[in-house]
Amino acid sequence: MDSAKLSKIMKALSNQTRLELYLQIAKQSEANFETGCECLITDIVGSLSIGAPTISHHLKELANADLIITERRGKFLAARINKETIQASSAILSLVEK
Amino acid sequence: MDSAKLSKIMKALSNQTRLELYLQIAKQSEANFETGCECLITDIVGSLSIGAPTISHHLKELANADLIITERRGKFLAARINKETIQASSAILSLVEK
DNA sequence: CTTACAATTCGATACTTATCAAATTATAAA
DNA sequence: TTTATAATTTGATAAGTATCGAATTGTAAG
Numbered sequence: 001m002d003s004a005k006l007s008k009i010m011k012a013l014s015n016q017t018r019l020e021l022y023l024q025i026a027k028q029s030e031a032n033f034e035t036g037c038e039c040l041i042t043d044i045v046g047s048l049s050i051g052a053p054t055i056s057h058h059l060k061e062l063a064n065a066d067l068i069i070t071e072r073r074g075k076f077l078a079a080r081i082n083k084e085t086i087q088a089s090s091a092i093l094s095l096v097e098k
Numbered sequence: 099m100d101s102a103k104l105s106k107i108m109k110a111l112s113n114q115t116r117l118e119l120y121l122q123i124a125k126q127s128e129a130n131f132e133t134g135c136e137c138l139i140t141d142i143v144g145s146l147s148i149g150a151p152t153i154s155h156h157l158k159e160l161a162n163a164d165l166i167i168t169e170r171r172g173k174f175l176a177a178r179i180n181k182e183t184i185q186a187s188s189a190i191l192s193l194v195e196k
Numbered sequence: 197c198t199t200a201c202a203a204t205t206c207g208a209t210a211c212t213t214a215t216c217a218a219a220t221t222a223t224a225a226a
Numbered sequence: 227t228t229t230a231t232a233a234t235t236t237g238a239t240a241a242g243t244a245t246c247g248a249a250t251t252g253t254a255a256g
Contacts, residue, residue: 003118011112013191015214016105023101023190042232054215056234075223075232083192090188092121093111094181113244140202152245154204173202173253 001088009089012065017050018058024048025068026081038071038078099186107187110163115148116156122146123166124179136169136176 013019021044028039041059045052059079062068066085071078111117119142126137139157143150157177160166164183169176 003114003121007112007114007117010108010117014105014109014112016101017214019105019108020101045232050214051216052233053217053235057214060234072222072233077233086191090192093184094188115244143202148244149246150203151205151247155244158204170203170252175203 001092006089006092009065009067009085012061012067015058017048017054018061021048021055021058022062022067022081025079029080038073038080040073041077041079099190104187104190107163107165107183110159110165113156115146115152116159119146119153119156120160120165120179123177127178136171136178138171139175139177 013022024044024047025039028043041055045055048055059068059070059077063070066082068079069082111120122142122145123137126141139153143153146153157166157168157175161168164180166177167180
């Protein structure tokens with residue numbers, strides 16, 4: 001991964017609201033792992049103090065950085081984190097690989 | 099670590115030039131580990147295509163996010179990365195801890 | 197003390213972006 | 227087909243920031 005890609009990932013996590021959105025998706029994915037349920041965005045909208053348009057905007061940036069994967073579920077939108085991206089990023093920053 | 103702190107760290111790494119600056123410091127710290135030499139900023143200034151004022155600005159942001167530790171060495175400035183910060187960040191994002 | 201060099205501060209500018217309100221699209225239910 | 231809800235798009239604005247040139251400060255060497 002080059003520095004352009006990595007900085008794009010970091011930028012996606014640099015906004016506090018967007019970071020909390022990401023962590024919430026991660027948390028729900030974890031919590032719902034056994035049940036097989038996914039994280040539905042509509043459940044998150046209420047818990048964050050920003051409007052739906054802004055959340056839509058943030059989701060697109062997270063997806064664009066390959067941090068999450070979204071899929072339509074009828075009227076709703078499901079999201080899950082892309083573990084490969086965050087693990088590859090961590091590896092570079094922690095200098096696990098050179 | 100709360101999301102405000104973590105987003106600040108991510109923001110510090112969200113600019114490509116600043117990220118490369120960080121990685122360069124990390125690389126030199128690694129390379130000079132055996133010799134005990136530190137990473138001198140003056141050696142980096144030449145290798146990045148931006149002016150000294152901008153580098154000074156970026157360094158302050160990295161230090162302010164606790165990503166690096168700087169120290170004056172006479173006329174020069176030495177920098178080394180703060181491994182604790184990057185490891186704690188990685189842990190949260192990778193959900194190693196909850 | 198003067199000179200030279202590394203780094204910082206200051207002021208300005210161009211660019212990016214987070215957020216919202218309003219309008220629109222997509223989908224399921226009635 | 228109409229209605230209701232979820233999500234997106236659009237347009238606008240306010241706030242933030244990366245970068246530079248010029249001036250300044252800190253420090254060592256001559």
